Amino acid sequence: MTRTSTDRFTLSRRAVLASTAALALTSGVASASSAASPNSGFVTRDGMGLKLDGKPYRFVGANAWYLAWLGADADYGDQRRLTRELDALAADGVTNLRVGASAELSPLNNSVRPAFRDQTATYNETLLVGLDRTLVEMGRRDMKAVLYLTNFWEWSGGMMTYLSWVNGGRYINMNDPAHPWPDFADFNADFYRSEKAVGLYHDYVRAVVGRTNTISGVAYAEDPTIMGWQLANEPRAGGGEQVALNNLPAFYAWINGTARLIKSLAPKQLVSTGGEGLKGSSERAEVVMESCRSPDIDYLTAHIWPGNWGWLDRKDMAGTDARARAMAIDYVNQHVGFARQLDKPLVIEEFGYPRDGDLYDPSVPTTLRDGFYQDVHAAVLADAEAGGPLAGSNFWAWNGEGRTRNPDFRFHDGDSAWMGDPPHEPQGWYGVFDTDLSTRALVRRHAAALTEVTSR
Template identity: 40%
Template structure:
């Protein structure tokens, strides 16, 4: 059965659906028969299932020439409107294997950031302008303003819409089920972390029109934006969750929290910065819970993470501070679930699983294997590996608590 929204809750098989899941953004690419590693993919899924993880957030689009800088090595859409069937069949395989394990997929259809091509690639394709990668220019504002041109470019939006239709109407080559008819797919996201920047009116039009378009194609599945919420700097991003989520075609609210990236927390000064950072986490959650309550929609914290201890990037380093943070976030979630508030699930960032850190702390094109850190970021930064047994044990423990609570209250 499809997951539905009933009031401020997700419902699966007539029961509340709560989850501690993960970001597994590279899942379709890992599942590709030729360029991926299906043996590892199956191992990852079995491991995640054993931890009680039932919800995976996955990229359902990657754009740009293969081996583009800071991007996935092999692209789903290497040229405008031209698809790599191997990656598409990887997505088929992933969804089919998730179905066997009774897992739910949150499929993100594009990206504001360039590590999967995304909106900036559509702009580049239709304008012939070069993407100003901030890894090269050290100018993030220039990149963001370049990408936000997307909302005002009809050709770019049309190309993006063609991708949406290609994916949602695709017939899975393994299950022979159309994607829009597959209950394994819980929801569709417009894009990962879209910012309005200088085009707020056009941004809102894009949200309204795209979410309605997806609902028309996939009326049985849920739709959300896939964004951070208000962000910690709304005066620049021009994101306003109260305006962004007002549309009936959006079923639930997502937020992301990045205590290091937003400079709330310093991993080299844990004792001095952590408590204040956690207060800001709680405030950010409460701020958006008010908005979720206003619309009577569920809310998911679908991205949060923290580095390994002392900003070490190697698999072997300790993760005591990460465990503290994860436990605190899980406790906040569990408390809200027990009180039946709108905060109903979370996805930590990000599952590195059985992958290895080949270039610790360095930006890498990930030519060797996928881990949780996208190619434009320091490798080993936020990845949670299977070998992080204390973190793995914590995730399993809290998913067991969620399951016990749901069974007791079903």
């Protein structure tokens, strides 16, 4: 999820050097579909469609980045809640979850703790076992996971944290008044040019993608529960247009080299960038296209944030709702066009809208949000009926039973009431609670309709 409201652990030195070398590679082997066999239980790509066991795969999904934390055998975990949340999502027809598989222990404000790793090569096994457990429980419910491996934004540490580990401890906090937008994003984009930072990141990629589940005994790369891997949450080449354009060669090299690395480790699973689409590409179609052109990138992603991008005036939601929703559907249609040009699938993997009045309490209605969800669902359904590339959508995000204990609706260090609203944002801003019955009913109806269309 985009942070701004204006645009808003053991591997050897040889592994680090290999990581750096991989960065320079670009993909040269065409792969019209993934390497899994048609009836293996893996989601595969066939042109601009996804398939599961030889049949079209279209899905209703959600974001639930925090599930590994729930699954951990620790004071911050809650394994019973993990199973209840997955049961609730499954009952609503959700079959695909986007889950965090990374977090870097960070000096940045509002970054989540505990983390999967620090700057050493000793990773947090407790949290990794929480991820193991999450995958086992998802597999029992025939759900598919998309796992992202770092973050452009600060709330899980991310690229800025990697940079701080290799540049003598320098970093910029997001929304620091001394460093207004786009200073954070421009500084952060140095990550792509840092061989040391990317080397540390690639070490972690190798460790997680190459992991064997300690509960099931199944190698991650052989687990069909994992639909795919994402390079990062919302990677951008920069914030300001000129900085972003200057960074494009390094950005593309990072995408292509990392995608190729993941494919070498897990050829049966899909890879995507995790990007926002146009909004994360300096509003340039050619950047969206080039970011996803590699044959090792299996599908396009798009994120939709009307309230963060200025389409929706959060102080006048009723008066600007129609405009915001029209702009959102136009955004979807543009990305369907990009997917058709590249002959690849598309997933609307984040879409979010505030509760009425831009308030956070679960008792506040979700009238306008429900209308926005209906629009996104209708676009997915219409594209399915047309045999198009739009394979599914993941709403942001599932809060489920999570409730803040803080009257200011902010995340405080030590909180373990995990919610889909990340630590840098008001708790309850975009997340769907288990008591949001009208929204959940919309999701169930959409799941039923999409299943009917897909099965024809």
